[in-house]
Amino acid sequence: MRIQSLPLLSAFAVSTALLLASPVMADTVKYKATLDGTQQSPPVTTKGKGTATFTFDTATKKLSWNVKYSGLSGPAVAAHIHGPAAAGQSAPPVIPFKKLKSPIKGSATLTDAQAADLEAGKYYVNVHTAANKDGEIRGQIEKAM
8 A cells, every 4th residue: 555655645745845946926916097187286177088007016026007198288298107195196206207109118116115105006197298297197006906
């Protein structure tokens, strides 16, 4: 009976060793934002609107984004992630977007403090135009469900 169970025990031992030696899997968290003029502080009357999707890798702290917008009063002259601030409050830019034409795609590695602010919902996306230098459309970044 002992000889028959030896291969089974060996397979179990190898499987357990591989499982314990595997690196911890990083958690990927999805975020989103809906951008419009009503979220600006003060609100802006505009036909502009947009959406933003984000992926955050908690192990590397890499935040990737895809921001799409349309209907602005003119070309975007700046676009950023601002924070820390709750909805309706203003804050300085913390992550500038290098490309301004829709869709804006990019990524950045966050600091521990920035990652905590993102997790707490204290960041927003803002797209600025010449007619609306303080921002034409804005959207608070929140976890995607």
